Amino acid sequence: MRGWGGVAGTAAAVALTAALLPGLAGDGLQDRTADDRAAAGGAVAAQPAKAGQEECESPEASLRPSASASGDGVERIVDRGYLIAGIDQNSYQWGYRNPLTGKLEGFDIDLARAIAGEILGDESKVVFRSIPTSERIPALQEKRVDVVVRTMTINCERIQEVAFSTEYFTGDQQVLAPADSDVTGFDESLDGKRVCTADGSTGQGALEEGSYGAEVMLVPNQLDCLVRLQLGEADAVVTDNALAAGQAAQDPSMKLFGTLGSAEPYGVAMNIDDEDLVRRVNKLLEDYRKDGRWKAAYEKWLADAMPGIDAPPAPTYKD
Template sequence: MRMKKALVVIGALAAATLTLSACNSGSPGKTDAPAAEKAWKVAENVSLDGSPTFDKMKERGKVVVGVKEDQPNLGYLDNTTKKRSGFDIDIARWIAADLGFDEDKIDFRPIASANREQAIVNGDIDYYVGTYSINDKRKQEIDFAGPYFITGQGLLVRTDEKDFQSIDELEGKTVCSATGSTPIQNIKANYPKVKTQEFDLYSACVENLVNGQVDAVTTDQAILIGYAAQQPDKLKVTTGPLFSEEKYGVGLPKGDDVLRKHINDMFTNGGDTWKAIFKNNLGESGITVDQPAVDAY
């Protein structure tokens, strides 16, 4: 069965949350992040009574954060400069600063998606920030602060292409995504008239899109925004309905309610900081996004 009803509901959410704005000028993915860094300060004399995770941070004198490092403008490591940048990276820095830890007291550790829960359960990391969708299955093993971002499956196209408002408009065209991913499975299952192309990496899909070998790329819109911000003169994110809803949260050890509340309060009271982080990392994509309310479960 095609996903018409679901698209109507999610499309309404997308319309309320996402609006197209004029593209900014300048270079995307600034590693020094001046606008964002000015938006937060390192807190002093922080005390979180009842948080075993915070106690571990204080004892070792640093924060250990799980991240991704292959997503432009979200979580990215420049192999030449060894500098990290992106929306998620700055969210992780902001959390650390609010807990009293400056940049030189953060130990970033790349953790593959499949290993995130185990890394948190094992105590290998204090928290995880990296396009980490909140769902009930994961909440059986860990907790989440947030969400700090709401996204869903969207479309990336060339800037000279039309702004597709539905997947049906891509019938007969080729849409690319990662091999075996949920997005490509959704296209195959529900839109058989749309051609598909698969590669191991999304970056390969983006390269083929720029070169005209495929007509669109699909995955979480947040990831697509990152690619659009990287090449705003060549790529854009469509404003049509999203195909799903994904709420990105901060992965935390199960049962550390004190730390979860502290981070949720930071998000709730830090709207200006959130906006600065988004603008600095993803503003050049041409998409503006509202900060979501946290789920203080």
């Protein structure tokens, strides 16, 4: 599939298909549709920050890894016989449905399979549930999924609601717009522009902090923004540069403009009470970095769109 994103017409058609027909034929155990609530993409009311959030200094610090940790989180998965992973099926290179095979593929998909291998000894024992951005935290809190592997940024607000693994990739916010646009980045060029971002995303937070006069448009999934852009219903998109690079690869008529220069660590998210599962996932990530699997996944999925990354981010652990 490398190079497939270079054909703009095909990319636009695939983007429309992925956004408008999320319930394409599944992979048996490898893919089940989310429940009605997740599929509807309904926004969930923001929960107030908990006490202690103001002291948050290193949200990316996670629990130390353990190959033997066991408790409610791990036992739930083992007893069921398969891992339920919340993923995106619309983010090219990260988590997307290959239009030629109907299979789910990408950097995050490979990582989710590796987690199943760590817990169950078999990477095929995973059910993928496609969930919109705004449903990631509720899905974990209600245990509709065991993990969310979906380019999810670790930050001080989110660690009050869910637990995270150590960082497995570092992103930043970026603007995506047509190549002939007069948009130049996070500046006054966004004044009066219709700027699209996913509801519940860090892109939404960035626009709330400094919209530069933009008219903010919220959608359930980030790929919906690319479709809006292609249809002329939006002027620009704000999203993580990792996702923006994938969208630019899908449609070469689009171009990336500027970044905020603020590192956004991606982590695997889990229920806040599943400390045993966090430790097992961190053990997997420790091995994933050392044995070459992280590098192989980067070269396969991300190197063309995001070149020059020599190694995965180093983990940070709690004392």
